Amino acid sequence: MNQYDAIVIGAGHNGLTNGAYLAKAGLKVAVLERNPYIGGATVSRELHKGWYYSNCSYVSSLLRPEITRDLELPRHGLQVVPFGGGTTFMRNGDHFHNFDDHDRLHREMSRHSKRDANAYDRYAADTSLQTKLIRPYLMRTPPDPTSMKPRDLADLLEFARSFMALGEEKLLDTIKFWTGSVGDYLDGYFETDVIKAHIAGSGIIGTALGVYSPGTAYVLLHHYMGDVDGNVGAWGFARGGMGAIAESLSKAFQSYGGEIICDANVDEIIVRDGRAKGVALKDGTEYQADIVVSNLDPKRTFLDITNPKDLPEDVLKKAQNFKIRGSSGKLNIALDGLPTFTGIDPRSRMMGGEMHFSDSLERQERAYDDWKNGTWSKDPYLDMLIPSMTDPTMAPPGKHMMSVFVQYAPPKVEGRDWTDEDKDGFEKSVLDQISNYSPDFRDLILHCETRTPREIEAEVGLTEGNIFMGELTFDQLLFNRPFPGYSQYRAPIKGMYMCSSGTHPGGGVMAAPGANAAREILSDLKRPNTVPGGYADD
Amino acid sequence: MITSSRETMLLTTPFHSRVEAMCHLNDWGNWMGYTTPNAYFDVELEYFAIRSTTGVFDLSPMNKYRITGPDAEAYLNRMVTRNVSKLGVNRVGYAVWCNDAGSILDDGTIFRLGEQDFRLCSYQRADDWLYWCTLGFDVTITNESEDIAGLAVQGPTSCTVLTLLGCTGLDQLKPFGIAHFTFEGAPMMVSRTGFTGDLGYEVWVAPEQAEALWDQLFECGRDYLIKPIGGYALDLARIEAGFLQAHVDFIPAEEAVRPGRTRSPLELGLEWLVDFSKPLFNGRAALLEEKARGSRYRFAILDIEGNKPAEHSFILKGNKVVGTVTSAAWCPTVKSNLAYALIEAPHGKVGDQLTAEIYYQRELHWTRLMAPCRVIDGPLFNPKRRRQTPAPPF
Numbered sequence: 062m063n064q065y066d067a068i069v070i071g072a073g074h075n076g077l078t079n080g081a082y083l084a085k086a087g088l089k090v091a092v093l094e095r096n097p098y099i100g101g102a103t104v105s106r107e108l109h110k111g112w113y114y115s116n117c118s119y120v121s122s123l124l125r126p127e128i129t130r131d132l133e134l135p136r137h138g139l140q141v142v143p144f145g146g147g148t149t150f151m152r153n154g155d156h157f158h159n160f161d162d163h164d165r166l167h168r169e170m171s172r173h174s175k176r177d178a179n180a181y182d183r184y185a186a187d188t189s190l191q192t193k194l195i196r197p198y199l200m201r202t203p204p205d206p207t208s209m210k211p212r213d214l215a216d217l218l219e220f221a222r223s224f225m226a227l228g229e230e231k232l233l234d235t236i237k238f239w240t241g242s243v244g245d246y247l248d249g250y251f252e253t254d255v256i257k258a259h260i261a262g263s264g265i266i267g268t269a270l271g272v273y274s275p276g277t278a279y280v281l282l283h284h285y286m287g288d289v290d291g292n293v294g295a296w297g298f299a300r301g302g303m304g305a306i307a308e309s310l311s312k313a314f315q316s317y318g319g320e321i322i323c324d325a326n327v328d329e330i331i332v333r334d335g336r337a338k339g340v341a342l343k344d345g346t347e348y349q350a351d352i353v354v355s356n357l358d359p360k361r362t363f364l365d366i367t368n369p370k371d372l373p374e375d376v377l378k379k380a381q382n383f384k385i386r387g388s389s390g391k392l393n394i395a396l397d398g399l400p401t402f403t404g405i406d407p408r409s410r411m412m413g414g415e416m417h418f419s420d421s422l423e424r425q426e427r428a429y430d431d432w433k434n435g436t437w438s439k440d441p442y443l444d445m446l447i448p449s450m451t452d453p454t455m456a457p458p459g460k461h462m463m464s465v466f467v468q469y470a471p472p473k474v475e476g477r478d479w480t481d482e483d484k485d486g487f488e489k490s491v492l493d494q495i496s497n498y499s500p501d502f503r504d505l506i507l508h509c510e511t512r513t514p515r516e517i518e519a520e521v522g523l524t525e526g527n528i529f530m531g532e533l534t535f536d537q538l539l540f541n542r543p544f545p546g547y548s549q550y551r552a553p554i555k556g557m558y559m560c561s562s563g564t565h566p567g568g569g570v571m572a573a574p575g576a577n578a579a580r581e582i583l584s585d586l587k588r589p590n591t592v593p594g595g596y597a598d599d
Numbered sequence: 600m601i602t603s604s605r606e607t608m609l610l611t612t613p614f615h616s617r618v619e620a621m622c623h624l625n626d627w628g629n630w631m632g633y634t635t636p637n638a639y640f641d642v643e644l645e646y647f648a649i650r651s652t653t654g655v656f657d658l659s660p661m662n663k664y665r666i667t668g669p670d671a672e673a674y675l676n677r678m679v680t681r682n683v684s685k686l687g688v689n690r691v692g693y694a695v696w697c698n699d700a701g702s703i704l705d706d707g708t709i710f711r712l713g714e715q716d717f718r719l720c721s722y723q724r725a726d727d728w729l730y731w732c733t734l735g736f737d738v739t740i741t742n743e744s745e746d747i748a749g750l751a752v753q754g755p756t757s758c759t760v761l762t763l764l765g766c767t768g769l770d771q772l773k774p775f776g777i778a779h780f781t782f783e784g785a786p787m788m789v790s791r792t793g794f795t796g797d798l799g800y801e802v803w804v805a806p807e808q809a810e811a812l813w814d815q816l817f818e819c820g821r822d823y824l825i826k827p828i829g830g831y832a833l834d835l836a837r838i839e840a841g842f843l844q845a846h847v848d849f850i851p852a853e854e855a856v857r858p859g860r861t862r863s864p865l866e867l868g869l870e871w872l873v874d875f876s877k878p879l880f881n882g883r884a885a886l887l888e889e890k891a892r893g894s895r896y897r898f899a900i901l902d903i904e905g906n907k908p909a910e911h912s913f914i915l916k917g918n919k920v921v922g923t924v925t926s927a928a929w930c931p932t933v934k935s936n937l938a939y940a941l942i943e944a945p946h947g948k949v950g951d952q953l954t955a956e957i958y959y960q961r962e963l964h965w966t967r968l969m970a971p972c973r974v975i976d977g978p979l980f981n982p983k984r985r986r987q988t989p990a991p992p993f
């Protein structure tokens with residue numbers, strides 16, 4: 062019998078989270094996954110014997126601690142281990158170390174500019190003010206500004222109050238921040254290129270915008286609003302790779318009686334009399350349920366697996382116009398040993414941190430120019446890490462695994478599809494960039510998995526390979542995500558819901574969209590809520 | 600008499616030259632009169648070395664006593680509450696000892712090195728008490744504290760690292776077992792013990808071997824991401840793992856001045872360490888009476904809602920204060936907000952719902968939080984690798 066209370070399409074981490082909370086409430090739930098493995102963009106695979114790659118997402122910070130604790134993910138095998146610090150290499154042979162320790166960071170910044178070192182405190186306070194504004198809304202459904210329902214009105218009022226409490230000047234700063242560019246924002250604090258460039262990286266990761274494009278200041282915030290054990294903005298590795306997050310979620314889900322069905326490629330959501338009734342797979346198999354939840358991005362959800370005849374015109378239009386542009390690529394590399402980097406002691410703790418190779422906003426903007434011109438960046442911005450410096454399970458002893466996130470790579474090359482030669486060219490530009498600062502790096506490569514937007518879209522099912530399932534610009538955030546009027550996880554078909562990163566609070570391995578959607582579904586079913594509320598910072 | 604200022608300063612351990620070189624934060628504390636690092640480079644990362652790779656902690660300042668002679672077993676059986684006769688040679692046992700009133704003096708570990716040969720590692724200095732207890736027993740007590748240097752080597756890759764150091768077959772050693780090896784021609788003892796609740800070992804050598812041991816250990820451990828850890832990281836690990844600490848979770852009875860401030864093993868949840876079938880041990884009569892009458896306090900591990908550590912909190916049942924917190928931390932591996940509390944009986948049973956009155960400060964502004972909490976039946980951190988034999992490689 063293929064009869065369930067609820068079906069979740071996609072075993073990404075949000076689909077699994079959603080399924081877990083529905084199952085915890087006593088529903089009979091199946092999660093259907095197209096791939097033979099679960100996790101979506103939260104996955105680890107052994108593509109070279111002995112080496113584990115976190116093929117897509119590679120670091121964790123956004124994962125909501127309320128969910129980790131509530132679903133007992135540590136008991137199901139999850140351990141998140143922080144790494145400290147980062148480095149930006151400079152063309153002149155010097156570097157900038159971003160230490161976690163405040164006093165060491167001050168000394169390092171002073172080496173570049175005493176004034177910047179001092180301004181950092183102002184920058185840190187202003188930026189935490191912004192994270193403090195957004196963090197309380199992560200585990201909540203965004204209020205609908207056009208609704209007259211008491212809950213929406215009350216939430217809106219609270220939202221407005223927290224903004225008004227800032228006072229006029231900070232409120233203006235906030236509006237500027239939420240719509241401005243990361244470049245302009247940083248210019249307001251720092252004079253040193255390398256310091257600005259080091260921080261600005263977080264404003265462009267996963268985004269088809271440049272450091273001077275409006276909207277990138279928010280993207281910076283999106284990378285700072287998480288925490289590891291209460292250290293807001295800190296990042297860590299999931300021991301065993303990001304797949305450990307999906308694995309532990311799947312165990313939690315199964316512990317509540319949930320069922321995961323892999324190799325189940327959903328073709329269409331079955332709708333009868335305006336109500337969701339189940340799904341049909343490409344192979345013809347049908348599954349029935351009155352609740353159908355999509356873990357796919359908004360474009361695929363409405364333009365691919367739903368029959369347009371079942372949808373209102375406005376949703377089709379909004380889905381078509383949804384901004385979901387591919388901008389990133391990824392290299393995962395098996396290394397025969399630890400590469401050396403100019404100016405860094407191989408025993409330094411910084412070898413376990415992030416490494417970047419763009420030492421000015423100018424270079425980052427030029428990298429974006431290449432994207433606009435329809436090609437990959439010739440001087441790419443890299444977020445590079447060696448997870449095996451922190452997690453001994455990723456590679457054999459003495460060997461290493463390197464994860465390289467690449468900004469920018471266009472969804473199409475000069476308007477046409479990627480070819481294998483393009484992919485080689487893209488790969489070369491990345492390897493060249495690293496080799497500039499690590500002469501022995503190339504000789505240590507045993508295996509390299511290169512993923513352009515083409516591979517990310519084909520394997521993970523992220524439209525255009527957009528990592529966040531839709532740009533994180535204000536027109537697609539909060540009550541605008543995915544579309545105005547549809548931000549509360551309900552699709553326009555009765556019984557159909559959305560739970561992916563395409564919904565509030567957006568992309569990243571956060572699990573909040575999946576959990577928030579479950580709360581709305583349970584409320585519609587008039588079932589007791591199983592989803593925890595958010596922790597308060599204050 | 601004029602003494603040189605050096606003599607009045609804190610002592611250093613046999614590992615000090617190496618510890619100092621790695622103590623990047625230059626953050627030192629005083630442990631038992633020794634200069635020891637609170638943290639080496641980053642408390643959080645040090646803590647995670649224990650949980651994900653290997654952390655090395657210099658435990659040389661521990662008090663170590665050798666107890667030998669025909670009556671050694673009988674002597675210890677008289678002194679501690681557990682049954683030492685059941686401890687085989689080359690085995691280690693956790694133990695507490697009480698005064699006649701059944702109040703805990705200290706806790707520690709007993710290493711049985713031979714039929715008539717034991718080593719006691721205690722947190723407190725115990726010379727005075729150990730000598731008092733010898734009356735009528737044919738035993739010799741030697742304070743070995745300065746004669747033995749010790750390192751705790753703890754974490755998932757610890758077995759692999761020590762095997763590389765020359766401890767062949769170490770993976771076969773069971774928890775609380777002792778194995779003997781040679782290091783640079785001198786004896787090296789390894790016990791599968793620790794204060795972290797993880798897979799881990801303690802390595803014991805003569806002070807002359809200390810520096811070489813440290814150097815080779817870190818050399819062998821490099822590919823296994825070995826890191827030194829300080830007192831702060833260890834404290835976090837021990838709270839997560841459910842270990843008590845003298846002076847924090849109880850006051851050693853000999854030091855208590857105010858009436859009623861001492862605690863019994865029953866009140867600290869350590870009844871499993873008390874063997875009433877032994878005909879006589881210090882505190883037996885008092886503990887039997889307490890068992891019959893019921894204890895004043897219950898030791899409780901609390902799982903507290905929210906993420907604000909319940910440091911120094913009052914614990915309430917309804918509106919009534921029924922206890923206080925002794926240790927508290929947000930535990931980074933189990934991702935829970937845990938606290939140990941001493942609760943007035945009959946409250947504090949497993950499953951009891953209580954409230955923690957938590958105070959915390961943000962930018963000089965204090966907030967009072969009444970956080971619901973629940974008494975749980977043991978520490979949440981209890982990984983398989985802690986018990987597995989053969990020990991896993993990572």
Ligand SMILES: Cc1cc2nc3c(=O)[nH]c(=O)nc-3n(C[C@H](O)[C@H](O)[C@H](O)COP(=O)(O)OP(=O)(O)OC[C@H]3O[C@@H](n4cnc5c(N)ncnc54)[C@H](O)[C@@H]3O)c2cc1C
Pocket residue numbers: 070071072073074075076093094095096099100101102103116117118119120121122123325326327328356357366389390391466517520521522523526527528529530560561562563567568569570571
């Ligand atoms: C290269 C890359 C790097 C990233 N780095 C980070 C990072 O370091 N940290 C971070 O926090 N975030 C990162 N992200 C973002 C993060 O990984 C994603 O936002 C998040 O994993 C998306 O989760 P999800 O559950 O919403 O969707 P997904 O993980 O995309 O899950 C959707 C699932 O649906 C399945 N599916 C698709 N179509 C069908 C169908 N028709 N039938 C059945 N199943 C289907 C897919 O196979 C997939 O398993 C990165 C993403 C990428 C791509």
